[in-house]
Structure formats: structure tokens, C-alpha cells
Amino acid sequence: MSRSLTLTEFLCQIPKAELHYHLLGGVRLNTMLDLAKKYNVALTEKEAKTYYRAYAHENEVMKGGIAALNFLYPLLRSIEDYQRVAFEVLEDAKNTGIRYVEFFWNPSDTSLPYNEVTEALVSIFKQAETAWDISAYLIPSINREKSPEEAITMVEMAINYPHPRVLGIGIDYREDNAPIEHFWKAYRLAQQHGLRLTGHCAEFGLHWRNVETGLDLIGLERIDHGYTVTENPTLMARCVKEGIPFTVVPSNTFFLKKWPDHHEWRTKHPIRVMAKAGMKIIPATDDWHMHDTNGVKCYQILIEDFGFDLDGIRQLIINGIDAAWQPEPVKQKWRYEWLNRFDLLRQKLISEPTIDPSHRIAYGPQIHR
Ligand SMILES: [Zn+2]
Numbered sequence: 341m342s343r344s345l346t347l348t349e350f351l352c353q354i355p356k357a358e359l360h361y362h363l364l365g366g367v368r369l370n371t372m373l374d375l376a377k378k379y380n381v382a383l384t385e386k387e388a389k390t391y392y393r394a395y396a397h398e399n400e401v402m403k404g405g406i407a408a409l410n411f412l413y414p415l416l417r418s419i420e421d422y423q424r425v426a427f428e429v430l431e432d433a434k435n436t437g438i439r440y441v442e443f444f445w446n447p448s449d450t451s452l453p454y455n456e457v458t459e460a461l462v463s464i465f466k467q468a469e470t471a472w473d474i475s476a477y478l479i480p481s482i483n484r485e486k487s488p489e490e491a492i493t494m495v496e497m498a499i500n501y502p503h504p505r506v507l508g509i510g511i512d513y514r515e516d517n518a519p520i521e522h523f524w525k526a527y528r529l530a531q532q533h534g535l536r537l538t539g540h541c542a543e544f545g546l547h548w549r550n551v552e553t554g555l556d557l558i559g560l561e562r563i564d565h566g567y568t569v570t571e572n573p574t575l576m577a578r579c580v581k582e583g584i585p586f587t588v589v590p591s592n593t594f595f596l597k598k599w600p601d602h603h604e605w606r607t608k609h610p611i612r613v614m615a616k617a618g619m620k621i622i623p624a625t626d627d628w629h630m631h632d633t634n635g636v637k638c639y640q641i642l643i644e645d646f647g648f649d650l651d652g653i654r655q656l657i658i659n660g661i662d663a664a665w666q667p668e669p670v671k672q673k674w675r676y677e678w679l680n681r682f683d684l685l686r687q688k689l690i691s692e693p694t695i696d697p698s699h700r701i702a703y704g705p706q707i708h709r
Contacts, residue, residue, distance in 0.1 A: 345688045347643070351636045353685050354653075355678040357440040357660035358433065358624060358635065360564050360587035362481075362512065363461075364412045364445070365405050365627025366429035375415050393591075393632040404593060405627035406513055413449035419460040422452075426464035426476075432628065434472040436635030439678070440664055441474070444481040444510050447494050454480075454497040462505045477665070478503075479538065481510040482526060484518035491526035499533045507665040508536025510564065515546055520554050527558045536665045538562040538587075544594045548572040555584065562663060564624075565589065567610035570617075580618045585663035588614065589626040590641040591633040606645040607699070615648070615703045622660045643693050650692060652703030654682055 345353070369385075369392055376383035389395035391408040403411075416422055433441055445461075447454045458478065465476040480498050482491040491511075498506060509530045511523060520527075520539050527537060541554040543565040551569045554560040562585045563569075569576050569586070579586070588611045599605035606612075614621050623642060625633045642648040642656070661674045 343688055343690050345685060346690060347693055348636060348640065350685055350689050351639045351653075352435075352437050354437055354657065354682050355439040355674070356437055356635065356639075356657055357622070357664050357674075358438045359442050359562070359585075359622055359660060359663060360589065360624030360626055361429075361433075361441055361443050362405070362409065362445070362627055363425065363429060363443045364409050364416070365625075365630050366432065367408075367412055367425055368428055368432075368629055371424065371428060372412065372415070375412075375421060379415065379417060381415060391630055393593075393630065405630045408627065408630045409446070409449070409513075413446065416450065417452075419452065419456055422457055422460050423464050426461045427468070429628070430464065430468040430472065430474055430476060433635060434468070434474045438635045439474055440660075440666075440674075441476045442479050442507060442665065443476060444479050444512060446483045446512070447480050447497055448483050448486055448490050455501045458501065458503055458506065462503070465505060476505075478506045479508055479510045480506065481512050482523055483513050484511050484515060484520075484523065484540075485513045488522050488526065491523045492529060495526045495530045495535075498530070498535065502533075506535075508538060508561075511539045512564075513540075515540060515543055515550065519550055520558055520560075524558060531559055536561055538564055540564040542566045542568040543592070545598070548575055551575065551579075561585075562587065565592065567592075567595075567614075569619075570610045570613040576614070576617050576619065580620075583620050583662075585620045585622055585659065586614065587624040587663075588621045589624050589631075590638055590646070591626065591631040593631070609646060611642070612646050612701060615646070615652070615701050618703075620659050620663070621656070622663050623656055643695070647695055647699040647701045648703055649695055649700060650686060652701060654679070655703055657682060 369388055372388050390403045396402050469475050520541060537560050539554050539560050541550040541563050542548055548568040548571050551563055551566045552575055554563060564587045566586045595609055623638045625638050661671050
């Protein structure tokens with residue numbers, strides 16, 4: 341067999357699941373500009389670029405992912421706008437080997453009817469599934485900067501319009517003054533109606549208690565981010581033992597700001613600590629275009645900066661399948677097909693990545709046995 345694949349090509353071709361993707365975080369720059377033009381919203385290209393990390397310059401204030409969502413929700417004013425975004429995000433995703441996506445979106449942030457947006461998005465998902473062999477599902481998410489009562493209203497929308505492509509609920513936006521316990525009624529209601537539960541907890545360096553509360557009081561099945569769990573070894577050991585999935589984001593802005601020195605960032609990052617402890621982590625892109633990441637870069641960072649080898653990457657692919665909200669027979673099929681593909685492509689690599697032994701993380705199959 342000829343060895344012809346570079347590491348980037350390999351990472352682009354291996355099938356993988358993406359479980360933490362904010363739909364509007366994947367809006368392309370040109371699309372944002374087109375939509376502003378369509379609705380006569382004043383927006384220069386220079387202003388638009390302040391939402392996109394790829395265009396960041398020193399001394400320039402970046403607005404970031406949450407500001408981008410706050411700008412985009414009022415900008416998407418028709419069903420067709422949502423369909424354009426859905427088409428483009430799935431096109432980008434399939435181009436990096438993603439085969440399964442669960443998208444967060446915030447029904448409280450649009451004035452369009454919940455059922456119409458859901459159907460519009462799903463119609464594009466179905467087309468993409470046929471054309472590109474990528475399947476997509478929805479997780480309506482609570483905007484925690486709004487009131488707990490609005491969260492209940494959002495959950496009621498999901499309950500009143502049950503849909504096979506709507507799997508569960510999440511919570512996102514700024515956590516500082518809005519810990520997850522404020523939203524317990526919305527979560528309880530969702531749980532009583534059979535919706536699955538995930539939530540952003542302990543992002544932005546906030547206390548590990550937010551993870552514990554998410555698990556024990558709210559009943560979350562998955563945690564998004566959750567990095568400060570590393571500050572409580574007992575809680576971390578429990579999460580390892582129970583195999584609780586954490587979606588983790590290598591491009592998360594908090595740690596890039598906390599440790600602007602690259603060496604410090606790559607050695608101290610909690611994703612490394614979580615991996616070393618044997619936690620069930622799943623790499624995720626979060627805000628794809630806003631954070632200048634994608635389905636390849638997200639994994640490349642883990643190898644080149646955080647010290648994962650390809651046995652470790654293979655285990656991360658398994659974690660993504662395990663944590664997907666799909667029936668077990670579907671996941672069993674993916675384990676067989678995706679891992680066979682992984683192993684085949686691995687044999688075509690020009691060479692395995694070279695990892696500094698002092699930085700290498702042993703995150704192979706032994707981790708979860
Ligand atoms: Zn997120």
C-alpha cells in the first residue's frame with residue numbers, strides 16, 4: 341500500500357462526530373455581509389471581520405463568538421436565511437470528514453416560529469444526508485442571559501412540536517451571573533418529556549461546582565466545556581469512573597487569553613489534564629468560523645500542541661460515537677465502519693506524527709477499559 345497521506349489529509353478524511361457546534365457560529369463572513377446587505381443593516385467588511393478570529397490583528401478588539409450570535413440572530417429574518425446557513429455549515433463540515441453533527445441553536449433569539457425554523461433546517465439536513473452522507477440533528481439551547489421563564493417558554497416550544505431531529509436541550513451564552521441551577525425548571529420539564537440534557541458548565545474559568553450542579557441537580561448527561569473539573573480531583577475521578585462525556589474545545593478563547601504564551605497554553609491546558617486523568621472527552625469546534633477552527637484543526641491541535649498520538653485520536657473518535665444521542669445499533673455500525681476507515685487511512689500516512697516523549701499523552705484504548 342502506498343503511503344501518500346499527510347497528517348492534515350488523514351485528519352480530513354477520518355469519519356468523526358461533532359457534538360458541540362453553535363449553528364450561527366458557522367456563518368461564513370461573506371454570508372454575514374450578504375445578509376446585512378439584503379436587510380440594509382449597516383456593516384462594513386472591516387466591522388464584520390471583528391467577529392472572526394482569522395482576521396484578528398494585534399491591538400484590535402475582537403468581538404468574539406457570543407457577540408457574533410447576538411448580531412446574527414436578529415439578522416436572520418427569513419426561513420431561507422436559515423436554510424442558507426444550514427447548507428453552508430454542512431458543506432464545510434463534510435469537507436473535513438464530519439459525518440454526524442448535533443447543532444445548538446437558540447429559539448428564544450429569533451422571532452421566527454420554532455416549528456418553521458426546525459422544518460426549514462431539517463429539510464436542508466435531509467438533502468445533505470442524501471448528497472454528502474452527513475447526518476445532522478438539533479439541540480435547542482437556552483440563552484442563559486435571558487430569564488429562566490424564557491427558558492421554560494423555549495422548552496415548551498420544543499415539547500409542543502416534537503420532532504425526530506430534535507434530540508434534547510442545552511444551555512449556552514455567558515455563565516457568570518447565570519449558573520445552571522437558575523434554569524432547573526426548564527431542564528426538569530424537558531427531562532419529563534423525554535428530551536436529552538446537556539449544558540455549558542464551568543466555561544470561562546468558572547467554579548467546578550457548576551459541573552457538579554449540572555450533573556447532580558439538573559441531571560445532565562453530557563457537559564460542554566467543564567474545564568475547572570480539573571481543579572477538583574475527586575469530582576474528576578468520579579467523571580472518569582462514570583464515563584461522563586465532556587465536549588472540549590481546543591480553540592476556546594478563555595485559555596488563549598489566560599495563557600497568551602504559546603508554551604504555557606499548550607502545557608497547562610485543562611484538555612491535557614482531562615486526558616491524562618482518562619476522562620471521556622470529545623473534541624469540538626464550538627464556533628467554527630468565528631473561532632477560526634474546523635473539523636481538522638480541532639484535532640490537529642490535539643496532536644501538535646497537546647501531545648496526543650494517533651491511538652489517542654482513535655479513542656477520541658470512539659468517544660464521539662459513544663456520546664452521540666443515537667440508538668445503539670446506529671453507533672455500533674459507526675464503530676465498525678468509521679474505525680475500519682481510520683485504520684485503513686492510517687496505513688496510508690506518509691509517517692506517524694512525531695511527538696516529544698516528555699509531552700506525549702497516552703490516551704489509547706486502555707483508557708476506557
Ligand atoms: Zn459552546
